[in-house]
Amino acid sequence: MAEQKLVATTGNALVAEAFRQIRPDVVAAYPITPQSSIVEDIAKHVASGRVHTNYVTTESEHSAMSACIGASAAGARVATATCGPGLAMMWEMLYIASGMRLPIVMANTNRALSAPINIHCDHSDVMGARDSSWITLFAETAQEAYDNTIMAVRIAEHPDVLLPVMSCLDGFITTHAVDRACMLDDETVAEFVGEYVPVNALLDTENPSSHGNFSGLGGLYFEFKAQQRAAMARASSVVAEVGERFAAISGRSFGMVEGWGMEDAETAIVVIGSSAGNVRHVARQLRAKGQKVGVLKIRCFRPFPVEEIRSALRGLKAIAVLDRSDSFGAEGGPLYLEIRSALYDLQERPPVVNYVYGLGGADVKLDLIERVYSDLSGIAVDAVEPAPLTYLGIR
């Protein structure tokens, strides 16, 4: 295991350090709160010669992702960062990046979508992009944000995958709070991510190729989407494999899901991102009082770890899914819908309830989490009728 440096800094500073260590050839970005300090730090690293990256300032996120696509098609290792409305503005280009199978790595500092205008955390931005064929990782802490950024490069560039990766961290909560984390040294990271060998580089003049082609009036489009689905399916094992390799150099394990107390839990909360810490804290207190509660944190949302979720949640008496975004008009939030669907094929389906929480950075206080566990214990003994959807902590 490599020697590591313990640092106290923000999630954003760590993501910028990770970007410096993976040595992207090109970073094209547009600043947006709460992502800004990532790109500011990268700009500083470039200006001070700590990394030889071509840093491209653009006039919008649409242009930023377009520049990333061009650079990646040219054969460069490319990284960028955005969030919330910036991610929304990239929408069109997200699909082009994945459709062109370009292994771009992007940090997304989850931010709510307007209106009303809000700069704080929720997952509406990334959940809107969930169908764009980007591999999507979530961090709970600054440490995970750092680790995920480094792993993202290997996952994206893996020849079986060749899809872009979005590495998400919660706006302000994880991006701006000073946290304790371990950093690998530059050489270890450089060795871990390796040299990028592009498949069809436009700048490879010996082997000219044509990119961004019209797929024909005859409808050769479907076939390329089938290829993307197959690549996403292969990504599952690549994510696991890269996680194992990363654990070998860092001592920090990575699983697509991470359970706490799940071995003998009777009820559990499923959660994504920074709130997992709060949920675990409450679970620990309840465990001390003898309640068999568990926490299942999703670290990889795309590809969706159906098998892992199924085996973790099988046999539970009641499950609550916390969604930090809503799918208005649907039965519940996006995570809830997918968890329920993942459990559908089980012989005995546990009751699953949905709590939409923390939209626009609304506080996720411990008593709210306690309330969820208490609802679950009522549902588990049939004392409480499960409410399909609750806006947790709403006035």
Next chain:
Amino acid sequence: MKWDISRAGEWKAKDFPIACVIPTVGNSDDYDVGGWRSERPVREDDVCTQCLLCWIFCPDSSVVLDGEKVVAFDYEHCKGCGICAKECPTNPKFGRKAIEMISEGCELPGVK
């Protein structure tokens, strides 16, 4: 490298090149785009003065020469833009241009 697409009709989804990248260049010749046309240029040899303006102006290299003489149009690649007909000078002896654009229609071979 010449990219062999002769059996493309039998390809399954996995056989297509990743990301719709065409892994070679100079292959537009292989692609029959004549069907994009709504009008086709037709040339009267008697009226043509062999000035070669049509050959110079055609954006699709679809005016076929034999030596220094226009002999035909390449209807597999001509898009029917009409530039050749526009540039073709009126021959004073006949009072008309050698090239005329005529509508593509059902009477053409292979069109149903």
